[in-house]
Amino acid sequence: MKPWLLLAMAAIASAQDFTQRGFLDSTATFYPQTAPNDSGHAWDTELFQYEAFYKLGPYFRFAAGIDATVDSHQQTGRDFALSWWDRGRQRPAFEMRRLSAAYSRGKLTVEAGKQFIRWGKTDILTPTDRFAPRDYLNVVDTDFLAITAARLTYGNQSDSIDVVLAPRFTPSRIPLLNERWSGLPSGLSLSELPPDFPGGPQFGARWNHIGQSLEYALAFYNGYDNLPLFRAQLPFIQAFYPQMRMYGGDAAIPLRLLTVKAEAAYFTSTTPQSDEYVLYELQLERQSGEWSFAAGYTGQTVTDHRSTLFFSPERGFARAITTVAAYTIDTNRSLTFEGVVRQNGDGVLLKAIYSQAWGQHWRATAGIAWIHGADVDFLGQYHRNSHAILGVRYSF
Amino acid sequence: MSDLSKRAGRKPGGRPEGLTPRTATLIVAFCTIGKVCAQDARQIVEESQRRAQAHSQRYAGVLEVIAANSKVSKKSWESVRIGSFGMSKAILRFTAPAEVKGVALLVVNHTDRSSDQWMWTPAIGRDRRIALQDRSTRFFGTDFSFEDLEERDAGQYDFRLTGEEPIDAAPCWRIEAHPRQGKVSQYTLTRMWIRQDNYVPAQYENLIKDEVVRRLHQSDIQNVQGIWTARLLEMTDLRRNSRTLLRMEKLEYNVPINDDDFTVQALRREQ
Numbered sequence: 001m002k003p004w005l006l007l008a009m010a011a012i013a014s015a016q017d018f019t020q021r022g023f024l025d026s027t028a029t030f031y032p033q034t035a036p037n038d039s040g041h042a043w044d045t046e047l048f049q050y051e052a053f054y055k056l057g058p059y060f061r062f063a064a065g066i067d068a069t070v071d072s073h074q075q076t077g078r079d080f081a082l083s084w085w086d087r088g089r090q091r092p093a094f095e096m097r098r099l100s101a102a103y104s105r106g107k108l109t110v111e112a113g114k115q116f117i118r119w120g121k122t123d124i125l126t127p128t129d130r131f132a133p134r135d136y137l138n139v140v141d142t143d144f145l146a147i148t149a150a151r152l153t154y155g156n157q158s159d160s161i162d163v164v165l166a167p168r169f170t171p172s173r174i175p176l177l178n179e180r181w182s183g184l185p186s187g188l189s190l191s192e193l194p195p196d197f198p199g200g201p202q203f204g205a206r207w208n209h210i211g212q213s214l215e216y217a218l219a220f221y222n223g224y225d226n227l228p229l230f231r232a233q234l235p236f237i238q239a240f241y242p243q244m245r246m247y248g249g250d251a252a253i254p255l256r257l258l259t260v261k262a263e264a265a266y267f268t269s270t271t272p273q274s275d276e277y278v279l280y281e282l283q284l285e286r287q288s289g290e291w292s293f294a295a296g297y298t299g300q301t302v303t304d305h306r307s308t309l310f311f312s313p314e315r316g317f318a319r320a321i322t323t324v325a326a327y328t329i330d331t332n333r334s335l336t337f338e339g340v341v342r343q344n345g346d347g348v349l350l351k352a353i354y355s356q357a358w359g360q361h362w363r364a365t366a367g368i369a370w371i372h373g374a375d376v377d378f379l380g381q382y383h384r385n386s387h388a389i390l391g392v393r394y395s396f
Numbered sequence: 397m398s399d400l401s402k403r404a405g406r407k408p409g410g411r412p413e414g415l416t417p418r419t420a421t422l423i424v425a426f427c428t429i430g431k432v433c434a435q436d437a438r439q440i441v442e443e444s445q446r447r448a449q450a451h452s453q454r455y456a457g458v459l460e461v462i463a464a465n466s467k468v469s470k471k472s473w474e475s476v477r478i479g480s481f482g483m484s485k486a487i488l489r490f491t492a493p494a495e496v497k498g499v500a501l502l503v504v505n506h507t508d509r510s511s512d513q514w515m516w517t518p519a520i521g522r523d524r525r526i527a528l529q530d531r532s533t534r535f536f537g538t539d540f541s542f543e544d545l546e547e548r549d550a551g552q553y554d555f556r557l558t559g560e561e562p563i564d565a566a567p568c569w570r571i572e573a574h575p576r577q578g579k580v581s582q583y584t585l586t587r588m589w590i591r592q593d594n595y596v597p598a599q600y601e602n603l604i605k606d607e608v609v610r611r612l613h614q615s616d617i618q619n620v621q622g623i624w625t626a627r628l629l630e631m632t633d634l635r636r637n638s639r640t641l642l643r644m645e646k647l648e649y650n651v652p653i654n655d656d657d658f659t660v661q662a663l664r665r666e667q
Contacts, residue, residue, distance in 0.1 A: 331537035395494035
């Protein structure tokens, strides 16, 4: 590295307007049962994440971040090139997690580049959260992916409008066919063709109002579903991403005893194989002492049924009662319980996680996820994937 | 005509039926003293708040949370505030420990009601409004509740001067503050001790019914840019038997801060 560049980087790093954070995380996952297409019992994943933020004067901000991942189960690619677009089937070994520049002045903020965009208010199912593809390599333990977009936000504390334009599509990362989270039945061998990615841009706008006793938002999205449909001509299968238009809204109403959150969206599509449907969630939450609770119902109404083969955890976890309860034991220790129960009883997911911190940097996590149900149910099909997790994280 | 006489519909000096002159005199004297004390208590609190007024404030908070078993955990945050009592807005952003770096709380105070609060969690990229009923919850493992982080405008309380008592050997007025109707608070009563020499609050005791549940002791009082300020705050949670020490470092008043930096959008923008 050139000396002047080193000096410049050192100057930035020592500046008051420079902040950074990150962690090194090691997680081991243990599956007591084998799956039809996966005999592995133990997986290990190592993740190094680093993010840096720099504020240049009163108006400009820059954000950058990388993820470096390696695992024992080939979920992560072995190609050491830096990935920007997140379109590979495997998780990239080196990924540009984010890289964006923002300009803010008065009520206006414009941010361009690779960034995280989250919409919606509910916590369990967020139908209006259209610019937030996820990593579903483990279907019940997901992470968000950044997208490349330009985002304009204008407004004050009570009313703001958010306009997003994403020129290139970023898909959610779906389970690998040769691994247990694909949920394929035994004896079925498929050959995967490269995914058919759409070429056009995505656009969305959201108006958010914050009132004294009510917050609500209206959202519109026109683009593509980040979750795929499949074309099948056995043994070949190919993922493609249908056109999607969404009209949605969300609201949060703090009442005397509980906070009520609601979110709903109506999805239409010009793709002939894609369903048209309504997804909604009604959620109640409350904190009491060291406990916090959230419980809700996620629902789905299909208005036009067209598709046969699709992968959609959003819809797969719908028509279910969902609960999250967290207990803070003390300043360093916590317990979290999560439950998803499909209303027909064909799928159940129960999670319990214990977490403990040591000092300023270390945290250990131990958890179990128990999955039960029928093969025909989206959640129930993973009944052989109950697992235990042990993790250690060093944050800096 | 006194207020009492007006309400009774009598002429000044008129005596309620069935009362002896001595009893009537005592009642009038007691009520007059009570009224003067109430007025004095409010004046003291308002003067205390007036003296602490600044266009803005910024400091780096260094926290030590000392659990009942004496285990100590350290945290730190950066605090910026614009405006003063009643109409102020503040942002607290954690800088340590590493795993909560970037977590931020926006507090928008109001003169006529409880504050609005939003928390930003960068790990999930979402902001969440802290509902009124959740304000008694501890703030990120400290002994401060969310409600303790809002500013208390004098207009939202009724005050009563209940005596004088020294704190840290400094003479103080002891004042009781009852939340007015419409003010939602976990506390039924707050006792405050305000120093007579510089009008800085030296201690608060927060009660639920008749039980003192949290005590905030303020010390290391220094004159910073003409404003007497307690730079060491010790909050004790008497039910948990734990306490949190907050030391204000790099404290500055009247720094240039923009009002647009105190919105939910700004929480996200600053990461």
